[in-house]
Amino acid sequence: MRICADVGGSFVDIAMVDADASIHHRAKFPTPTRDWAGFVNIFRRFQSTHAAAMAPDDAICIAIAGLPEPENGRIISANIECIHGRALAQDMSAELGRPVFVINDADAFVLGEARLGAAKGHRRVMGIILGTGVGGGIIADGKVLTGSHGIGGEWGHGQVIFPSPKAPAASPLFQCGCGRTGCLDTIGSARGLERLHHFLHGTTATSKEITLGFAAGEALPSATVDYFTDIVAGILSVMLNTFPATIVPVGGGLSNSAELISAIDRKVRMGMLDAPASPILATTMLGGDAGLLGAYFAAE
Numbered sequence: 001m002r003i004c005a006d007v008g009g010s011f012v013d014i015a016m017v018d019a020d021a022s023i024h025h026r027a028k029f030p031t032p033t034r035d036w037a038g039f040v041n042i043f044r045r046f047q048s049t050h051a052a053a054m055a056p057d058d059a060i061c062i063a064i065a066g067l068p069e070p071e072n073g074r075i076i077s078a079n080i081e082c083i084h085g086r087a088l089a090q091d092m093s094a095e096l097g098r099p100v101f102v103i104n105d106a107d108a109f110v111l112g113e114a115r116l117g118a119a120k121g122h123r124r125v126m127g128i129i130l131g132t133g134v135g136g137g138i139i140a141d142g143k144v145l146t147g148s149h150g151i152g153g154e155w156g157h158g159q160v161i162f163p164s165p166k167a168p169a170a171s172p173l174f175q176c177g178c179g180r181t182g183c184l185d186t187i188g189s190a191r192g193l194e195r196l197h198h199f200l201h202g203t204t205a206t207s208k209e210i211t212l213g214f215a216a217g218e219a220l221p222s223a224t225v226d227y228f229t230d231i232v233a234g235i236l237s238v239m240l241n242t243f244p245a246t247i248v249p250v251g252g253g254l255s256n257s258a259e260l261i262s263a264i265d266r267k268v269r270m271g272m273l274d275a276p277a278s279p280i281l282a283t284t285m286l287g288g289d290a291g292l293l294g295a296y297f298a299a300e
């Protein structure tokens with residue numbers, strides 16, 4: 001058994017996870033983003049409540065909305081202030097008396113899908129998240145690829161939006177949360193899809209309304225999705241020509257639209273130099289459990 005947690009900017013999802021990937025004693029708490037003692041206490045209380053179910057040396061494995069620096073374990077987190085700059089694994093281990101392992105949440109997603117889900121059996125995987133933001137993780141030869149500052153597979157940032165003939169006026173060079181302009185994140189996320197829809201048509205709609213409208217063949221949502229899929233698939237096909245993953249599991253809220261994922265998939269394969277005959281994008285099999293289950297493997 002391991003104590004696994006998926007820690008986001010809003011909630012801490014915590015449970016005991018078995019070697020056979022079964023989940024027990026699952027609980028959810030608001031994330032105390034500015035309160036370190038409160039943050040540690042979620043784990044301390046969970047330990048004492050379920051002490052009978054765990055061995056003294058069972059590890060704590062945390063998938064975090066942040067980037068752990070591989071050299072010293074310090075976390076860069078924009079959303080959770082109380083862990084930003086902390087050597088999270090060491091500090092929590094000192095507080096809780098157990099081994100603690102920390103992994104970036106997008107890396108946990110791709111690891112979970114590679115071990116148990118849509119990418120099982122694949123050695124080269126590019127997992128992508130199209131949700132609150134655009135994120136991703138890469139598995140090369142069965143291992144998560146992490147670079148300096150824990151950055152690997154972060155294809156959502158850096159300017160990628162340039163003038164397009166499909167835009168009615170100037171290209172939509174939106175400001176990104178990372179401080180840059182024209183990042184994929186500003187268009188490829190759920191809010192980005194809504195922003196793009198408003199930019200193109202001057203009307204507001206939720207990402208769900210847009211994807212449902214597209215699936216139903218409505219004109220405005222279809223035009224938005226056509227532009228959206230050009231941008232997302234164009235960049236993804238470059239990624240796949242650079243790193244030849246054999247499967248791309250997709251998570252995040254937008255992955256709930258099978259029509260959207262298959263539209264991206266068709267354009268991605270058109271841009272690949274060595275395109276497979278069958279879809280390369282695969283909807284997450286682990287869904288909302290991917291972070292928890294992927295965290296389990298951080299201890300290996």
Ligand SMILES: [Zn+2]
Pocket residue numbers: 156157158176177178179180183185
């Ligand atoms: Zn950015």
